[in-house]
Amino acid sequence: MQQHSFYSKNVNWSKLRQDTYNKAAGAKTKAETSVAISDAFKELNDRHGMFAQYKYEFRVHDSTFIKRLSPELLYEWKKGVKVKIQMLGDVAYLLMPSMPVGTQPDIDREANLLNDSIAKLATQHPKAWIIDLRLNGGGNFRPMLGGISSFFDNGVIFSFLDKDRKSTNPVSFDNGQMMIDKIVQCNIKTALTPMHQVNIAVLIGPGTGSSGEATALALQLRKHTKLIGTPTAGYTNSTQGYWYNNGATYFLLTTARYGDRNRNYMPVQLQPDIAIESNNQFSNILTDNVVQAALKWLR
Structure with missing residues (x-):
């Protein structure tokens, strides 16, 4: 989470790591660490992500969105x-x-x-x-952008910006074809x-x-x-999944935001x-x- 999450700069990781170890201190199995890990995940406030381990699953509850x-x-x-x-x-x-x-x-x-x-x-x-x-x-x-590519002029339309504003995976159009990193x-x-x-x-x-x-x-x-x-x-951001513990532990993390041609973050x-x-x-x-x-x- 600290390495990959777009929101990692908002977290005091030294404190969170110690708090998580304390909460999981009584765990006798990996499955019993799930609540402690989900509490740590909650600190990211990642509305687009999730944490799952064995039969346990956690997402940040978005009551405002549900009411809409x-x-x-x-x-x-x-x-x-x-x-x-x-x-x-x-x-x-x-x-x-x-x-x-x-x-x-x-x-x-x-x-x-x-x-x-x-x-x-x-x-x-x-x-x-x-x-x-x-x-x-x-x-x-x-398929959404590929299917409507005839509406777009040639050139880059947006890219993905990580937490350090590094641009990756530019999305572009060329003669009716949608491309990422210049690959159709x-x-x-x-x-x-x-x-x-x-x-x-x-x-x-x-x-x-x-x-x-x-x-x-x-x-x-x-x-x-x-x-x-x-x-x-x-939820206008990009997610990436990470598997651990022989596939029993899964993190879906927001890793980037959409950015315009000038590397400005676009609104979430x-x-x-x-x-x-x-x-x-x-x-x-x-x-x-x-x-x-x-x-x-x-x-």
């Missing part, structure tokens, strides 16, 4: 969220769900699903676009006409988290974009350019007040 999740959001998540597209007059609407995938075939599949959905909408020659990320709680940003991340089968000059309204809210926030951030950093809605979940919680509390009318999108606000700005 409306019944409508929870209902939509329970139903299961899929990519949704439709034309709202002369504006194209794309709902992008979470994408919790890890293998390359799954990343490619999800990215091409997005790309093909955009291609289908593009045949209607929309004058502007709405990308709805309010139900996108995260997963993997590679998705095999997009059908190249689309570049659309980096179109206006895009990006809908955000408390259900926009983690990789969903990374996608919102990338779009915000392009020109001709506004974020509309309410603040995001507040994204704020809307146009603030409006959502009525979350996903079943009848034209009655959704955030969609209505987006249409007003785009037209």
Whole structure:
């Protein structure tokens, strides 16, 4: 934790180490040290991380975030969220769900699903676009950004900054391909006409988290974009997992924050350019007040 955590500079490690040893002094097994270690982990206040050992698991309880999740959001998540597209007059609407995938075939599949959905909408020659990320709680940003890469001009969009502001893993676009460290991340089968000059309204809210926030951030950093809605979940950072004790002990730690092209830390919680509390009318999108606000700005 001291070596890898983005938040390690906020902790008095000499004191915490001694306190943890004292709490674990009576432990007769490694499993019995779990509470003492979780108390140490708690000092990082890492809302995006977790600690697990044997059958024990601990995350920092985020009551403020939980209270922000409306019944409508929870209902939509329970139903299961899929990519949704439709034309709202002369504006194209794309709902992008979470994408919790890890293998390359799954990343490619999800990215091409997005790309093909955009291609289908593009045949209607929309004058502007709405990308709805309010139900996108995260997963993997590679298929998300790879699937919408036609909206980005060439160049670096953001990178990751560690606790010492060292920049790593720049995320960039080149002729419709999304890359990390100049390595193409998705095999997009059908190249689309570049659309980096179109206006895009990006809908955000408390259900926009983690990789969903990374996608919102990338779009915000392009020109001709506004974020509309309410603040995001507040997990705009990068995590890394560490296994110990022959796989029985696991730490998921926040190791970096997103940074812009000038190595400035980006906010952990994204704020809307146009603030409006959502009525979350996903079943009848034209009655959704955030969609209505987006249409007003785009037209």
